[in-house]
Amino acid sequence: MKTRAAVLWDVNQDWKIEEVELGEPGPREVLVKTKVAGMCHSDEHMVTGDLSFANEAAIAMGIDPMFPLIGGHEGSGEVIQVGPGVTHLAVGDHVAVSFIPACGKCHYCAKGQQMLCDLGAKAFTKGMISDGRDAHHIGEEAVNTFAKLGTFSEYMLLSEDSVVKIDQDLPFQAAALVSCGVATGFGSAINRAEVKAGDTVVIIGCGGVGMNAVQGAAVAGAKRVIAIDPMEFKREKAMEFGATHTYESMEEATGAIGALTWGRMADSAIITVGVA
Structure with missing residues (x-):
């Protein structure tokens, strides 16, 4: 399917609205229709290079280029399709996204330190968390997603480990805020x-x-x-x-x-x- 998304092509460039081709949900993946996306200062850090490397610099360092990139890492929406093996989500569920996935199975998740989940190490790598495949394309070019989310898009293809089910009566606006700014601030006091x-x-x-x-x-x-x-x-x-x-x-x-x-x-x- 196709979705419109705000895409950053490299450091110090403007966001551009592009048409992106999305793949089908794979094992333990869900397709979410975005309802609310928040703009965080970290998104601006992607533009300025404070949280990213220009493609030329990345190539020089021998690492995969991050751009082009669908921005956004806080948001909420509704599940409209689920892939094989999804266990805790169903079509119609309201969800908030998490910029650090939590598998619930690794060493750190077992210790209650979901913020250190092994899957989080893949947040700035290419491809889907599940299998590394490129599931977002503009023409023939693969497109990355910020924190494996990309909430600056009409639709998001996500690992179920990056999605949290919320109550149906919780406003999408509130859920979007909780998915980043609230969790970061509240957690800094409670956890850190x-x-x-x-x-x-x-x-x-x-x-x-x-x-x-x-x-x-x-x-x-x-x-x-x-x-x-x-x-x-x-x-x-x-x-x-x-x-x-x-x-x-x-x-x-x-x-x-x-x-x-x-x-x-x-x-x-x-x-x-x-x-x-």
Whole structure:
């Protein structure tokens, strides 16, 4: 089948809307009609080369070129076709995508560290996760997908390990946000910082990821959730997400944190500044 998608042909180029030919779902793969796709700063990093190599540079280093590439790694949609062997999804299911697949079987998944799943190592390689085949083409040229997703497309061909079933009444917009920004911020507090009840946590930068780090710290039971951002409306929003104190700058916050904690300072600091 054919789909329209936003394709990046190389570093420092513009996204272009192209017609892409999709293959049929293979074993343990699903075809998803995209409902909502989010624009993340990481997509811009693909353009600037901060998260990618130009094709010429990749070839010089002896690695497979990444471009052309269908962008997008956060989104939601509806399953419209399933391949052989799919076990936990059916046609009609509403889903969110995951920019790191989780097989549930490897060493790290067995330890509860799905973010280190062996399949995630293939996120920036060519072809499908399942068998490495090229399933996206523009004419005769194979097309890659960002994080093996490519949500900047009307339809997505995905491994079932990159898809999470969601409740039918969950809005697609909310699910798309959860698939990247919410999971990253919330997870940074819960999993990486391992915030415990009674902790003092500082979040530096209150954009989308930072707001969810605030929320994660609050849910984990932190006694003090201190949000730092120069923009007043973000500080106000941080209070709605669970911050107990907000400050405009590190200089302002440092003395206040010392006073609040009797000199012990913070148990953890989460830095979520997008561009510094």
